[in-house]
Amino acid sequence: MVSMYLSSMLFLLSGSLSCLVLSLLCLKSGQAWFIEWELLSLNSSSIVMTLILDWMSFMFLGFVMFISSMVLYYSGEYMHGDSNMNRFMYLVLAFVMSMGFLIISPNLISILLGWDGLGLVSYALVIYYQNEKSANAGMLTALSNRVGDVAILLAISLFFSCGGWNFLFYVENMPIIGSGGLLCGLVVLAAMTKSAQIPFSAWLPAAMAAPTPVSALVHSSTLVTAGVYLLIRFSPALEGRLSQTVLLLLSSLTMFMAGLGANFEYDLKKIIALSTLSQLGVMMSILSLGYADLAFFHLLAHALFKALLFMCAGAVIHSVKDYQDIRMMGGLVYHMPLTGMCMNLANLALCGTPFLAGFYSKDMILEVAFMSPINLVSFLLYALATGLTVCYTMRLVYYSLSGDFNLGNLYSISDEGKIMTNPMMGLSVGAVFGGATLAWLIFPCPYMICMSPVFKMLALIVSVIGGVLGYLLNLNAVNYNLNSLKYYNSVVFSGSMWFMPFLSTYGASKNFLGSGETYQSVGDMGWSEYYGGQGIYSFIMSSSKILQVFQDNSMKIYMLSFLLWVIVLVFVVV
Amino acid sequence: MPLSSSQILFFSTLMLGTLLSISSSSWFGAWMGLELNLLSFIPLISSKNNQYSSEAALKYFLIQALGSSIIIMSASFMMSSSELATTLFTVALLLKAGAAPFHFWFPSVMEGLQWNQVIILMTIQKIAPLSLLSYLLYSNTLYIVPAAIITSALVGAIGGINQTFLRKIMAYSSINHMAWMMSAILISETNWLLYFSFYCLISSSVAILFNYQDVFHISHIVNHTPHSSHMKILTFTSLLSLGGLPPFTGFIPKWIIIQEMVSSHMFITLAILLASALLTLFYYLRVAMTALTISSPKTKWSTKSTISSYMTPSMIYMNIFGLLAPSLFTIIL
């Protein structure tokens, strides 16, 4: 019997290969296919399910399928023995499907199929484990994403004035719509929630409660880039709008915040999640500078090495029995050399080491950013975030791979599980060659970059400084007098993501749940009943009682009262 | 329950009185008919020799006698001051019919009656006063009747809410229906006849049901209802029909009255009548509730057999299928 992980791997791999081939064909010939299914036509504007198949969507689709095939194969061992493994597999496949729908629809309505599907399936994946932590994380994830869904729904309603929702046709001349600014703002909001930009960042680290293969696929390479992808498609409409500026500031801030946070984080997966967040900030910011193709380039390259990084982390977590705290790791390179190698490779690619996958995209992004007329704040944040990336990478390596093993000794740590290491090797190939290949394919003619030597070297200098600083800081941490305790407040502030998790869970729910209770007790069980059923009932009951008092009299009084009536009437008439 | 010979005698004189009064051409003749009617109903009431029935008989006699005396008094005014006379006539007839605000005797008399006498009081005894009232609609009485309509509607609706005795509930329901009938009188005789005949059918079917189950109190229904589903269906259909809920026959007269009132622009009165209809429905529903809860506790002492077979279809027909051919009824009348 062929097991499910194997068959889905083969299926997705073949799908990925064919998508990549098609993408190359499209790239060469400049062709694009456009398929429509009309769901409804009313007032001569029709709701259609649109699929666009051009080089961009084919390539992204190919990457997604490739990574997911690797991840599914990998989870064959990672999830081995889990009683609900089939559910897991189906969910991941559903996820890939929704991602596919997201990638290939350039229509604001039909994109909802993928967009909402991603939100829901990722919710189901985050709550895959039955503990309370994952329930909370899932709720935070789903609701943060729901904000984006709502934004898209409202954007659809504003888009109505165009008479159609194929935004690909309209992005070029969005200003003709009366409320184009609002519309762009809503789309940007949607993208920001999906890509976890600053006010909505809390969900991404929280979503690490999902099984690690899910994190590798969903929360690093695919789902979170959906927002970026939407904006890539939407980017012509954003030119020169307020939302673009806001996005630039928020995304650079995200980049910085995540980089800083990763330096104070102890959970292995959350560190990687924060690094993802930081890279998402990079993509978003370059996008808001107007370089959509660079963002796409970085998106693909990042997907390769970040999935690899997560898989390595998963291998580590799997072999140390669910420990995720890097304080309890260390010296893993002696026990699992292959995993350590892959992890280092991914880390280096992340830092932008020359000729690895991250280098081409990241270096180009930084140079383009430094070259463009960008404000000082964003510039500083860029430089800082680049340094911080190297810094936390060093820290991660220092804590987990080098040094002594900090855990008990009752663990059998090795990386001989071929089912887990093979996909890692597959992705490693991508992490090494992916960047260069993509650079050749996507950019047939090179970008013109013209800047002073200082700026040219800035990225390198910052990285080196960051690396050295990271190493020194880690050495410093081995101290009898911890410096973190001296700057307790700022450490806690940066270590807990600028308190965003508290603000977006407790801070948000407190008022809403409280007012829900108030409405329930004051409204539905209070005034609505008072002026509705119960109030009328008791009013009538009491008036009935009053009537009963008149009724309980003797016959004589009735007759007298009748006579009184008669007399009164006589006087009235006469 | 076979009738004794004296009951037959008194029943026929009762009918005779009614006929006499509605067909008489003078107020004196009408008065005579009313008196005959009254005096023959008294022995019918006190056929059961207990203190309740004799108390009811006494109360009934006193009130009706008062009404009759006012009538005979105002008949003598007829020549001198016809305005005063008609006013007093109206008031006296309202008293005799048991319409609010002169309704106080009605529930307490009902309280002492057997179900079959209740039927007589609710139906036959209303014929004479109401038809006399319909002869009396001069312009100067037109403010009394609407006032009586409104008060009857409200009193009938609100008074019945707190009641648990079925006969009192029927009494208040009758007061409420009186309001509808008086508004029908204001519009036209045909409408009144229509409404009245429907009311007679439905209310007597309810009373017959109660009589068969031998219940006098809401809680008796729970204990005594024989557990046949058609009995339950009968109970709630006839009660909801009495309330005038659409699929049942009781809706037809209401519909017709509403239509006529709308065309004669009596919206304020109509609003009050509708509100009161809702309230009456509430207390009918309270009675019907036990029938509607399909499964109910069984008690061993529920001895009453189910209703005789020929009654069931006829009553269901009366209460449900009336709606299928409303035009039939208008043709008949």
Place this chain on the structure above:
Amino acid sequence: MLKFMLACIMLMPLVNSWWAVQSSLFILTFILMLYCHHDFSNYMAGWCFNIDSLGYILILLSFWITALVVCSSQKVLKENNYPSLFLLVNIFLLFFLIMTFSANDYLLFYISFESSLIPTLILILGWGYQPERLQAGVYMLFYTLFASLPLLVSLISLYNMSGSLTLGLVENVSGAGFISCIWYVVTVFAFIVKLPMFLVHLWLPKAHVEAPVAGSMILAGVLLKLGGYGLIRVLPLFGEANKNLSWLWVSISLVGGVVVSLMCLRQVDMKALIAYSSVAHMGLVLSGLVVFGWWGVNGAVVVMIGHGLCSSGLFCLANMVYERIGSRSLLISKGLMNFMPSMALWWFLLSAGNMAAPPTLNLLGEISLIISVVSWSKVSMLSISLLSFFSAAYTLYMFSLSQHGKYYSALFSCCSGKVREYLILMLHWLPLNVLILKGSTVMFIL
């Protein structure tokens, strides 16, 4: 249409055999489906009845839901809880529903609209569980009647004005003066209570909580839609007045929808939660209807169909839990995924439907409604966004609390889903997600 009514009447003698009624209902549904090639104007006309596409789709929904109701109330048969009477009541209800949706005449519509209350009342009182069902039944009856008696007056006034009550032949009430406005309010209020709008919704949660599964399913599935149907029928008569007063309904229902959504987040009774969520959804439907744009009306119809299928399915699920665990409380029936992993899939799919996730009809309808309401006023975006956000919040709250995590420790012995139950859920879910492929099938007029 008479043939289907006669079919219903002919089903009545069959009530003694459950399977016969059940399969005949499915067959009738199928036969009715065959008529979907209608030509979109009045159709199958005769003897005061005809259907157009709106009536057709709602009658189809009624048939479908009734068949599923019978299917999901097997417990009545198993426990011999007056099964034949139960079937009789259901068939009567179906009969009245068909009459309502196919009536060609406002008065006939009114009568059958009111008549459908009685079987529902009997369902709630007869087969409900707690003693509170008496109150629930009274609330349902009186809230509806309170609003619909004035409707009768208004309809008769319409008759006096135009001499006919046939649909399409009634004159419009022109002008937006005081009288027209009062007339308008009196007319639409019955349907607004039935829908129900916030503030007059109290009967709905009570009725749903106390009703047996059949009552809840048919109440959520079809009876709430009577309100929307009625509005679609009467609103064209009051063009001017509606234009002047629609702000009132839109604002109450949208703000009320948000408030109701917040209340949903505090419910611990599964059925109450689903019922309150219906109120929130119907708020959107109402605002789409009174705005009376083409998109709004069609969106309202689509949401009515979608919501009918979806919430009926959710009530069905709640009942399946109730039958196993004996409680509807989310505090007791939690962690069910561990017992019924396959049922959790259905919970998930139907919850997704409830929060208007694609590709459900609800999404299509909500998009149209939002388009319509936002085009009417941009301010409404605020409450629409909250409404839409919280619909996800409370649905996920219900899903995660009932399915995820540890189960109640006093719980033992619980069987997984049965094929019949999966079939019912499937039959709820399938049309919900398949009909969107040709969205115009469920639209009012194309």
Place this chain on the structure above:
Amino acid sequence: MSFLQTEVICHSRKVCSLYKRALRNLESWYDRRPMYRYRAVLLRARFDENKDVKDLRVAQQLLDDGEKELFSLIQYQPKKFPLSPGGVAYEREVRAPDWVLDYWHPWEKAFYPDYFAKREQRKKEYVEWWEKTYGKPAEQGH
């Protein structure tokens, strides 16, 4: 219901609890074992310093101060063992308690005859073992 204090907790238990929490906190901050040990010894010394305080008012004050200090220095990501409460893998899978099997319907049990036969056997053995070790349970009066 851990937030509800249902019993009186004596002072020494409170101190011990504070000590343990403070140690755990230190462990979270100082992730290298030697540094942690050094700090732990210092902490112990601080506790030992006041172990002979007899005046409960002073002791209470000290305890309160200690609680405050701990609160002001609490680690934002305390070290947790994955399978203990608060850990990442705590209650990831819901496992049915064993006694559920006893409530299976006989028909359901009949599907797995061997297992249930063995289970009955084991139960009997366990009861025997219990009675041998602890004696027969006393008859419960009503």
